[in-house]
Amino acid sequence: MANPEENYIEVNKNLWNKRTEIHISSDFYDVPKFVAGQSSLNSIELDLLGDVKGKSILHLQCHFGQDTLSLARMGAQVTGVDFSETAIEAAGKLAQEMSLDAQFICYDIYDLPKNLSGQFDIVFTSYGTIGWLPDLEKWSAVVTHFLKPGGLFIMADFHPVIWMFDNAFEKIQYRYFKSEAIIETSNGTYANKDSEIIAEEISWNHSLDEILSNLLDKGLSLQSFKEFDYSPYSCFKNMVEDEPQKFRFKHWQNKLPMIYSIKAKKAE
Numbered sequence: 001m002a003n004p005e006e007n008y009i010e011v012n013k014n015l016w017n018k019r020t021e022i023h024i025s026s027d028f029y030d031v032p033k034f035v036a037g038q039s040s041l042n043s044i045e046l047d048l049l050g051d052v053k054g055k056s057i058l059h060l061q062c063h064f065g066q067d068t069l070s071l072a073r074m075g076a077q078v079t080g081v082d083f084s085e086t087a088i089e090a091a092g093k094l095a096q097e098m099s100l101d102a103q104f105i106c107y108d109i110y111d112l113p114k115n116l117s118g119q120f121d122i123v124f125t126s127y128g129t130i131g132w133l134p135d136l137e138k139w140s141a142v143v144t145h146f147l148k149p150g151g152l153f154i155m156a157d158f159h160p161v162i163w164m165f166d167n168a169f170e171k172i173q174y175r176y177f178k179s180e181a182i183i184e185t186s187n188g189t190y191a192n193k194d195s196e197i198i199a200e201e202i203s204w205n206h207s208l209d210e211i212l213s214n215l216l217d218k219g220l221s222l223q224s225f226k227e228f229d230y231s232p233y234s235c236f237k238n239m240v241e242d243e244p245q246k247f248r249f250k251h252w253q254n255k256l257p258m259i260y261s262i263k264a265k266k267a268e
Contacts, residue, residue, distance in 0.1 A: 005134050005181065007202075008132075008134065008181065008202040009083065009108055011200050011201065011202050012083075012132055012201060012202055012203075013083055013084055013085075014199060014200075015186065015197075015199040015200070015201050016063075016082075016083070016084040016086070016087060017084050017085065017086040017087070018197050018199055019189045019191070019197060020063070020064055020084055020086040020087040020090055021086060022189055022191060022192050022195045022197060023063070023064065023189065023191045023192075024064060024090055026191040026192045027192075028190070028191035028192065028233075028235070029064075029066065029191060031066075031094070034066055034069075035094075035097065035098055039070045039073070040066035040067050040069075040070045041067055041070045041071070042156070042232040042245075043232075044156045044226075044228065044232065044259060044261050045124075045126055045154065045156045045261065048154045048156070048224060048261060048263045049071075049122070049124070049154055052071060052074050052075060052076040052122065053074065053075030053076065054075060054076070054077070055076050055077070055121040055122055056076070056077045056078075056079075056118075056120045056121045056122070057071050057076045057077065057078045057079070057120060057121065057122045057123075057124055058078075058079050058081070058120040058122070058123045058124070058146050059071065059078060059079065059080045059081065059124050059125070060081055060109050060112075060123065060124070060125040060129065060142070060143075061081070061082055061083075061109065061125055061129040061132070062080030062081060062082050062087075062091065062104070063082060063084075063087050063091075064082075064086075064087040064088075064090040064091045064094065065080050065087075065088075065090070065091030065092075065094055065095065065102065065104060066094075067124075067126060068080035068091065068102055068104070069091075069094060069095060069098060069100050069102055071124070072095075072100045072101060072102045073100065076122075077101075078102045078103070079102070079103040079104075079105065079116070079120075080102060080103070080104045080105075081104075081105055081106075081107055081109060081112060081116075082104075082106065083106065083107065083108045083109070084106070085106050088104045088105065088106040091104040092104050109133075109139070109142055110133075110135075110138050110139075110142065112142055112146070113142060113145050113146075116146075118146075119145075119146055119147060119148040119151065120146050120147065120148060120151060121148055121151050121152070122151060122152050122153075122154060123143050123146050123147055123151070123152075123153045123154070124153075124154050124155070125154075125155050125157070126155065126156045126157060127156060127157055127158065127233070128157065128158060129157060130157065130206055130211070131163065131203045131204060131205065131206065132202075132203055132204075133204070134181065134204050136206055136210055136211060136214040137214055137217075139214070140214035140215050140217070140218045140220075141218060143215070143218070143220075144218040144219065144220065144266060147220075147266040148266070149266060149267065149268050150265065150266060150267075150268045151265070151266045152223070152263060152264070152265055152266075153215065153220060153262070153263070153264045153265075153266070154261075154262070154263050155261065155262040155263075156259060156260070156261040156262075157259070157260060157261075158231070158258065158259060159227065159228075159256075159257040159258055159259055159260050160176060160205060160206060160207055160208060160211075161176065161256060161257050162236075162256060162257075162258060163205045164176055164205070167237065168237050168238060169236055169237060169238055169249050169251075169252070170238075170251070174205055175205060176205065176207055177205070177207050177210075178204050178205050178206055178207065178210060179205075181202050181203070181204055182202070182203050182204065182205065183200065183201075183202050184200070184201055184203075185198065185199070185200050185201075186198070186199055186200075186201050190233075190235035190236065191235070193237075208260065211262070212225070212262070215262070215264050216264075219266065219267055220264040220265060220266055221264060221265050221267070222262070222263075222264050223263040223264060223265050224261070224262070224263035225260070225261070225262055225263075226260065226261045227257045227259070227260045228257070228258055228259040228260070228261075229248070229254045229255075229256065229257060229258055230243070230246035230247060230248050230254070230258050230259070231246075231247045231248070231258045231259055232245055232246070232247070232259070233247060234247045236249070238250050238251060
């Protein structure tokens with residue numbers, strides 16, 4: 001078999017092109033409510049973003065653009081990037097339908113510095129993104145490259161502890177620290193677990209140490225780091241909503257960290 005780091009983009013792009021077709025019509029993403037005015041952003045990231053009116057924002061790994069367009073609704077000048085052609089095409093159509101001014105471009109983010117000019121007030125990424133990337137040194141270099149002096153990097157994502165578990169989240173199956181690629185065949189998708197998607201996927205676990213160290217090594221200063229014992233999404237097996245919009249694993253209750261958030265600043 002080829003080295004996973006040589007063909008992971010092709011494999012994962014196939015996965016996300018298939019998923020996007022299902023996600024657009026899923027109850028999980030609820031596009032009709034979104035178009036009618038419901039924001040897709042959660043309090044975790046909204047608290048870090050603050051007032052974005054008039055600010056330029058680069059949204060990395062934006063999927064089909066709901067968070068990007070939510071930022072546009074808040075008055076930001078937004079550019080969304082994703083490697084899935086299907087997702088970017090859907091994002092463009094959604095922006096047009098909603099009459100929102102947002103730019104969507106289709107690139108693997110490692111290639112972005114060669115294909116996008118300019119710098120931004122905020123670089124943003126959220127929920128299920130960096131696990132698809134093998135090299136966080138290259139990732140953090142992209143983040144820093146696109147930040148203006150004094151610009152903010154804002155991130156919310158699933159805590160790396162939960163990626164240690166098996167698909168039923170009952171037992172530990174993987175290392176907390178990055179080692180070899182995790183190669184699996186997925187059935188269905190988190191937005192519709194009964195969908196008939198069967199596709200190979202390649203991912204990597206990244207510890208908090210790896211994430212933070214790479215950002216700090218690029219000269220960013222940490223403004224805020226928080227951990228949360230809930231997920232704003234019911235996207236895994238065996239989850240219950242034990243508080244409004246707070247989902248936890250039924251059998252683990254509030255014992256596990258579920259989400260972390262980062263706010264870091266580039267030097268002036």
